[in-house]
Amino acid sequence: MLRPVASPEVSLADAARQLPAAQLVGESPVLRGLTLASAEVQPGDLFVALPGAKTHGARYAAAALAAGAKAVLTDAAGEALLEPGVPRIVTEDVRSKLGGLAAWFYGHPAKRLVLIGITGTNGKTSAAHLVEGALRERFARVALMGTIAARIDGQQMPSARTTLEAPELQAAFAAMVERGVEACVMEVSSHALALHRVDGFRFDVVAFTNLTRDHLDFHGSMEEYFAAKAALFSPEHARWGIVNAEDAWGRRLVAEAQIPVSSIAAAAPADWLVRPGVPAGGSTPFSLSGPDGTMINGEVAMPGGYNVANAALAVVIAVAAGVDGQAAARGVASVRSVPGRMEVVAGAPGSPLVVVDYAHAPDAIAKALGALRSHTEGRLIAVLGAGGDRDHGKRELMGQAAAAGASLVFITDDNPRSEDPALIRAALLAGAGPGAREVPDRAEAIRQAIRHAQGTDTVVILGKGHERVIDYGGELRPHLDTAAALQALANTRADPMATKMEGNE
Numbered sequence: 200m201l202r203p204v205a206s207p208e209v210s211l212a213d214a215a216r217q218l219p220a221a222q223l224v225g226e227s228p229v230l231r232g233l234t235l236a237s238a239e240v241q242p243g244d245l246f247v248a249l250p251g252a253k254t255h256g257a258r259y260a261a262a263a264l265a266a267g268a269k270a271v272l273t274d275a276a277g278e279a280l281l282e283p284g285v286p287r288i289v290t291e292d293v294r295s296k297l298g299g300l301a302a303w304f305y306g307h308p309a310k311r312l313v314l315i316g317i318t319g320t321n322g323k324t325s326a327a328h329l330v331e332g333a334l335r336e337r338f339a340r341v342a343l344m345g346t347i348a349a350r351i352d353g354q355q356m357p358s359a360r361t362t363l364e365a366p367e368l369q370a371a372f373a374a375m376v377e378r379g380v381e382a383c384v385m386e387v388s389s390h391a392l393a394l395h396r397v398d399g400f401r402f403d404v405v406a407f408t409n410l411t412r413d414h415l416d417f418h419g420s421m422e423e424y425f426a427a428k429a430a431l432f433s434p435e436h437a438r439w440g441i442v443n444a445e446d447a448w449g450r451r452l453v454a455e456a457q458i459p460v461s462s463i464a465a466a467a468p469a470d471w472l473v474r475p476g477v478p479a480g481g482s483t484p485f486s487l488s489g490p491d492g493t494m495i496n497g498e499v500a501m502p503g504g505y506n507v508a509n510a511a512l513a514v515v516i517a518v519a520a521g522v523d524g525q526a527a528a529r530g531v532a533s534v535r536s537v538p539g540r541m542e543v544v545a546g547a548p549g550s551p552l553v554v555v556d557y558a559h560a561p562d563a564i565a566k567a568l569g570a571l572r573s574h575t576e577g578r579l580i581a582v583l584g585a586g587g588d589r590d591h592g593k594r595e596l597m598g599q600a601a602a603a604g605a606s607l608v609f610i611t612d613d614n615p616r617s618e619d620p621a622l623i624r625a626a627l628l629a630g631a632g633p634g635a636r637e638v639p640d641r642a643e644a645i646r647q648a649i650r651h652a653q654g655t656d657t658v659v660i661l662g663k664g665h666e667r668v669i670d671y672g673g674e675l676r677p678h679l680d681t682a683a684a685l686q687a688l689a690n691t692r693a694d695p696m697a698t699k700m701e702g703n704e
Contacts, residue, residue, distance in 0.1 A: 233366035242267035298398025309400035319408030333517035333530035345386035362391030410448035411562035497528030503570025539664025551652035557664030568604025577655030584613030598630025611644035
C-alpha cells in the first residue's frame with residue numbers, strides 16, 4: 200500500500216465528527232492512517248471493519264490491533280464482535296461513508312491533481328496507458344493507476360485491483376502530491392463505483408470505452424451494470440465526460456449523462472469523428488476531426504480497430520485535460536505496447552506470431568481474433584480458459600466466440616478459484632464445439648498450440664494477460680502466459696520437427 204511519507208495526525212474524535220450519526224466509544228487516540236486489510240496495518244492506523252460476503256471484517260480486528268492499529272471503525276454487527284475497551288467509531292453503512300472520510304483524513308489531495316478516470320468493459324487498461332503517454336507531453340510528473348500496476352512518476356508498483364479501496368486510493372493521491380505529481384489517469388471499475396471506492400472527490404475528466412457482457416455475477420443484469428458505469432458521469436464524481444458512442448450503450452450514456460460530455464465515433468452524429476488509415480509496419484494511422492474544426496493526425500502501435508478507438512479516445516481525453524491535440528497524438532504514438540494487451544511474444548525468424556491478450560469476455564474475444572485475422576496469412580489458433588466464481592452464463596458464449604474466430608481452439612484452465620476446473624472447461628467446450636481440444640494444464644496448452652502452428656499462423660493466448668499466477672482454490676501457482684510462450688517457442692525452435700510430428704490439422 201502506497202502512503203505519503205508525512206503521515207496525517209488526527210484524533211479518533213475528529214474522525215467521528217466527519218461521519219453522520221456516528222458514535223465514539225472509548226478513548227480518542229491519534230491516528231496516522233486508514234486500512235481495510237488487517238495484514239497491511241501500520242502503527243497508528245484506524246482499522247475499518249466492514250461486513251463481507253463470507254464474514255465480517257471485525258473478526259480480524261484483534262489481529263489488526265496487535266499489529267499496531269489504535270482503533271476500529273465498524274457497524275453495530277461489527278461492534279458486537281469486538282473485545283470490550285477497544286476504541287471505536289460505530290456507524291451504519293460504513294462503506295458509503297468511507298470515501299469521504301478517507302479524503303478528509305489525507306487532506307483532500309485529489310484537489311491538487313488533474314484527475315482522469317476511465318471506465319468500460321474493455322479497453323480501460325490500454326486507454327489509460329495511452330493517456331499516460333499523452334499527459335507526459337504537458338505535465339512533468341504523471342501517475343497511472345489500474346489493473347496491471349500503479350506507476351507514479353515512472354516508479355512501478357504492483358496493483359492489487361483495478362481500482363483501489365478508498366483509504367488506499369486517497370493515501371496514494373497524497374503520496375502523489377508529496378512527490379510533485381501533477382496529473383493522474385486511473386481505471387475505474389464498475390465494482391469500484393458500486394462499492395463507493397471513488398467517493399469523496401471529483402475527476403476532472405471521465406471516459407467510457409464500451410459496455411459488453413461481463414461481471415453479471417456481481418451486477419445481476421446489463422441494466423445494473425450500465426447503471427454502475429453511468430454513475431461516474433454525475434456531478435458527484437466528475438466535471439466533464441468523453442464517451443465512445445460506437446455502440447448503443449455509449450449513445451445512451453451520451454443522452455443520459457448528468458454532466459457535459461463529448462462523444463467520439465467513426466460516423467456522425469458525434470462531436471469527434473475518427474477515421475482509421477491503412478495499417479503499416481505494425482502501426483495504424485488515424486485522423487480526428489473535432490467540433491471546432493480541429494484536425495489531429497495520430498497513430499497507434501497496437502493492432503486492431505478497437506485499439507484505434509482506444510487511441511483516439513485517449514487523444515480526446517488528453518485534449519479535455521488541457522494537452523495540445525497534436526502533442527497528445529504524439530504522446531499516444533509513443534506507447535508501443537501494454538503488458539498483456541495484444542502483447543507480441545517474439546520468436547525466432549520463421550516462428551508463428553504469438554500474441555497474449557487479456558480478452559476474457561465474448562465480445563473482447565471476438566474483437567481480438569478479428570483484429571489478428573488481418574495480420575495473419577495462415578491460421579488463427581486460440582488458447583482459452585475462463586475464471587471460476589464469476590459469470591457462468593458467459594462461458595459458452597466465450598467458447599462460441601473463440602470457435603467462430605479461430606481455426607483451432609485449445610480449452611484450458613484460467614483461474615478456477617473455488618470451482619471444479621473440469622466443469623468450467625466443459626462449459627467452454629460446449630460453446631467451442633467438437634473441434635476444440637481440452638488441455639487442462641495451461642502451460643501445456645500453450646506448448647501444444649505453438650507446436651501445431653506454422654510460420655504463417657498466429658497463436659493468441661487469451662484471458663490472463665499480465666497475470667502471474669493461476670488460482671486453484673486459493674493455491675496460487677506461478678504462471679505467466681508470455682513466459683510460457685517464450686519457453687514453448689524456444690523448445691519448438693530446438694525441435695524443428697515438432698510441427699510435423701504433431702500434425703497441422
